[in-house]
Amino acid sequence: MNTEILGVVLQWVCLVVLCYPLGRYIAKVYKGERTWSDFMAPAERWVYRICGIDPNVDMNWKQFLKALLAVNLFWFLWGMILLVCQGWLPLNPDGNAGQTASQAFNTCISFMANCNLQHYSGETGLSYFTQLYVIMLFQFITAACGMAAMAGIMNALKGKTTKAIGNFWVFMTKSVTRVLMPLALLVGILLIINGTPMSFDGKQTLRTLEGNEQVISQGPAAAIIPIKQLGTNGGGYFGVNSSHPLENPNAFTNMLECWAILIIPMAMVFALGFYLRRKKLAWCIFGVMLFAYTAGIVISVSQEMGGSRQIEAMGIAQDMGSMEGKEVRIGSAASAMWGMTTTVTSNGSVNSMHDSQTPLSGMMQMLNMQINCWFGGVGVGWMNYFSFLIIAVFISGLMVGRTPEFLGKKVEAREMKIATLVVLLHPFVILVGTALSSWLAVYDPELASAWLNNPSFHGLSEMLYEYTSSAANNGSGFEGLTDNTDFWNISTGIVLILSRYFPIVGQVAIAGLLAEKKYIPESAGTLKTDTGTFSLMTFVVIFIVAALSFFPALALGPIADYLTI
């Protein structure tokens, strides 16, 4: 069998096999049970003492959200100041200048929102100081923030009738010390062994074999790459992210990094099952997500390995598949696999240029982000699925004439309204953003040619992808788009804020509201949510919402691009 396909299969197997035990472990951590990682407890106590946090205080959902929003607001100030001032700060051996205000605004928001859209290139746009004290720090703590929100929701759904949903600071700290940091250390060490740089020296200058001068950017890359993957952040150390040969030196590191993207989001589904003691529900959710993810891989891998029709027509050999924008050591199959993995989660790191992939792969990437809940970002991905679950419960309840209930709690108008708003916000910001930028581009052709790297349908795809990626807090891009302009920095920045915080607030609120309700024991009249039929129902609800909202835009972008001869 083809070794490229075997690589993809191995990758898939490693994910599916290892997510189950990790999920069990994460559930134990949030429950506060004994685990092997208890040696981290002194570090956690130190953090609580320094900050004046009482870890035994339980918060209600409003206090929980207040703490979450306050810390995020402070991160915004922290990031803005450091990014603008980085030129004067230490650890800047390459002498890179501070970012402009609009660029710093975009960078800061995008890392705060766990999106990691990058309108700069790591080699020239950041110093080692900001790489470590803004970028890497945010990659840890914003991921932990998403995980804490999910832990809060799980806690709310577990209780019979309760106001308390747990302590935000404790969930967040444990997410860092017990899950993210140990895994990041493991991945980091493996990367260093394989040749990823981890030093504080500036660029190396050398003379090549043919006698030209070449400079090589390096630095503390191996500290940032593991957490960029594990925290579903995606912001690369180098400009071209994991297609850079120092960031991703060989087939093994590629597999490791790609594994690190999805392992925690997958494990979170089982963490939920263990936490709520509803393993069957977890298997049902996992089944739906895995089916959608695998279907995407099959389509994209076959497209990329099949190669580009236009190149085929030129009469050259395309044995390796479509290779524009891809690396030889990675190959077209693993590039397609990564493209799907990075878009089903909110990761957004890339190991090939998505702009240059074949049209249908581009469409699958956008569709994954437009649906935004097949595994999704650490914590928040499952929360998006949760919104759809609430809607599916309501719709099926109406269809079969039963009171809509989820986990023993009645779903009523108030929860439905919030869930619907959260679900509809996503297509709204993507389509309005794309419409606005297309309108500007049509009325001012100069603007269009300044922004877009490719003409016609693919140009529209570039803009659609940018807003989709921002709204899904993904951060990958059709990077041909010239996006470091005030218009793109600010408009995508606004989309980022809306689509990170509205859903989190809405979903925690739903969980908090459900938690306060009276627990109704399961009876014959209860609609069962852990069955194949209900899973199918949820899938259909998700697919109809996404397909109906996005199909017209996709038809004008990637589908038209595909049909062009």
Add this chain to the structure above:
Amino acid sequence: MKSFWISIKYTVAMCVLLSIGYVVVLRLTAKVVSPNDGEAEVVTLDGRIVGAANVGQTFTDTCYFWGRPSAVGYDGGASGGSNKATTNPEYLEEVEGRIEAFLTAHPYLSREEVPSEIVTASGSGLDPDISPRAAAVQVKRVAENRGLSETTVKNLVDSLTRQPWLGLFGTPKVNVLSLNVALDKMSK
């Protein structure tokens, strides 16, 4: 306001734990296990550093094997891909130009023997490798220009071809720089 005050202290505490603690652990690990003390690994010829092992460089001389086209001219300080869509007519013209140039340099090849990866730009612009097939089509040219037999050059390529990981997963590849350095060593 109390939450905000906690936020400030919390962020600083996390800096100590992560931006200092975690980073220092990895830096010390790199001192021990990294191939080149945490810096990009380099390749030397006669005691002179001629390149980074994992970063590609430009080769235009007919005595050398050539790497893939690069959208950034193999600038290791600023990586980048072309980001061209495979449906873009301007892009297709560019590829056509590369195919013709490659055929001119290798007149013994027919068009369908040209592998697409040698005329399309890599994602990073720094791809250090080519496929065994892309090396095979250049063997005759390199052998002629160096006055070596085709078999010698072909054997060298075969010995430097790296098989997929564990022989099973991924792609086979040839590192262009190590191949050319080996050629230079051989010609001495």
